[in-house]
Amino acid sequence: MQQAFARLVSRVFHGKGYDHEPELPDIMCELGYRYTEGAICPTDDENFSKSVEDPYKPYVLPGGRIPHVALTSAQGQLSSLDLIKQNFVFFTTETDSPWLEAAKKQIMPIDAFAINASSTYRDKNGAAIETWKLTGGEALLVRPDGIIAWRSGENESCHDERLKQALDVILRL
Numbered sequence: 686m687q688q689a690f691a692r693l694v695s696r697v698f699h700g701k702g703y704d705h706e707p708e709l710p711d712i713m714c715e716l717g718y719r720y721t722e723g724a725i726c727p728t729d730d731e732n733f734s735k736s737v738e739d740p741y742k743p744y745v746l747p748g749g750r751i752p753h754v755a756l757t758s759a760q761g762q763l764s765s766l767d768l769i770k771q772n773f774v775f776f777t778t779e780t781d782s783p784w785l786e787a788a789k790k791q792i793m794p795i796d797a798f799a800i801n802a803s804s805t806y807r808d809k810n811g812a813a814i815e816t817w818k819l820t821g822g823e824a825l826l827v828r829p830d831g832i833i834a835w836r837s838g839e840n841e842s843c844h845d846e847r848l849k850q851a852l853d854v855i856l857r858l
Contacts, residue, residue: 716740720748726835726854745818751827754813756806772796777824784824787844
């Protein structure tokens with residue numbers, strides 16, 4: 686609403702008569718909105734509380750959109766976004782990640798994928814690690830609307846329980 690008002694004042698009233706915040710670029714208004722509360726797990730990252738981000742340089746934190754990564758499969762080329770359908774989706778870059786098994790043990794269905802050069806959905810250039818800013822042991826839980834719900838820590842243990850706790854926070858159980 687603040688951006689809609691800023692655009693009204695800037696474009697219709699030519700900036701006169703009303704105080705308003707600066708206009709953001711269209712791409713930030715359209716694709717850079719971030720949730721800072723709701724069906725997400727908060728984090729202590731300094732950027733978490735920001736309500737907008739540059740979609741070309743996303744924070745890759747809960748509340749923001751999961752960035753696209755180009756993938757290939759036996760059926761051809763696709764986007765990592767194509768894997769997000771009606772369930773929560775868990776992304777990791779490690780084939781043997783314990784998060785994949787933890788996702789299977791939850792009471793709700795979670796689609797879980799390892800994205801790397803040798804996985805079913807191949808990331809030939811290793812873009813997922815860089816684009817999603819994942820380090821060893823980390824994973825991203827994505828809501829069906831493409832918003833990151835939770836980012837796991839690097840050195841987590843008790844993966845099943847930790848994922849259940851995150852889902853309890855997200856779903857307010």
